[in-house]
Amino acid sequence: RTFAALDSELVQCRACPRLVEWRESVAGTKAAFAGERYWARPVPGFGAEDAALAVVGLAPSAHGANRTGRMFTGDPSGDFLFRVLYEVGLASQPVSAAIGDGLTLRGTRLVSPVRCAPPENRPTTAERDTCRHWLADELDLLRPTLRAIVVLGAFGWQALLPVLSAAGWPVPKPRPAFAHGARTQLGDLAVFGCYHVSPRNVQTGRVTQPMVVTAFTAAASAAGL
Numbered sequence: 001r002t003f004a005a006l007d008s009e010l011v012q013c014r015a016c017p018r019l020v021e022w023r024e025s026v027a028g029t030k031a032a033f034a035g036e037r038y039w040a041r042p043v044p045g046f047g048a049e050d051a052a053l054a055v056v057g058l059a060p061s062a063h064g065a066n067r068t069g070r071m072f073t074g075d076p077s078g079d080f081l082f083r084v085l086y087e088v089g090l091a092s093q094p095v096s097a098a099i100g101d102g103l104t105l106r107g108t109r110l111v112s113p114v115r116c117a118p119p120e121n122r123p124t125t126a127e128r129d130t131c132r133h134w135l136a137d138e139l140d141l142l143r144p145t146l147r148a149i150v151v152l153g154a155f156g157w158q159a160l161l162p163v164l165s166a167a168g169w170p171v172p173k174p175r176p177a178f179a180h181g182a183r184t185q186l187g188d189l190a191v192f193g194c195y196h197v198s199p200r201n202v203q204t205g206r207v208t209q210p211m212v213v214t215a216f217t218a219a220a221s222a223a224g225l
Ligand code: SF4
Pocket: 010, 013, 014, 015, 016, 019, 020, 042, 114, 115, 116, 127, 130, 131, 132, 134
């Protein structure tokens, strides 16, 4: 299986009725993007196909990736994340505007445990579990080169660890807890926790650019990047 084959199957997925309805009905409802054609489908991973570092988010936002069709592209969380990736030397430019803007990532791939935009950015646990196999399949393709993962937020952490465990990575029991700055070594894979770069976390000062740069610098180093 290739990334292209995986993505072409993924974008056809309609397994979660609530999310299918939302990702389509929310298109064009924000004045700033009125008249724009929305992607309104599951969002594939973005970045290197031989990535040593994966970044696990939460889910596409209604007017961000659900609009542009590219992971983390077109919303404030993504604007923050790409500034960090550029500062750490993992992105070719500090801005991710749209598919076709020339942006490339060095040794890094962005994925999310839920691939369709959920209302209020809150997938249900049933939706998370229904979507799990897409993340598992993508990590399986990355496995030959993957050495580190940054997980943005507790939702991604709780979604990811069972996937890693089922795929044979040595996840201890009880599972390590999520925390900003957490690091757990699973065989040859280092997993880092980082607060999500959501507007709420940024506006309240819970997360700052230096904090996230520090987390990504450690993860890039663990990945050999
Ligand atoms: Fe399919 Fe995942 Fe979207 Fe559900 S969230 S419809 S499983 S791609």
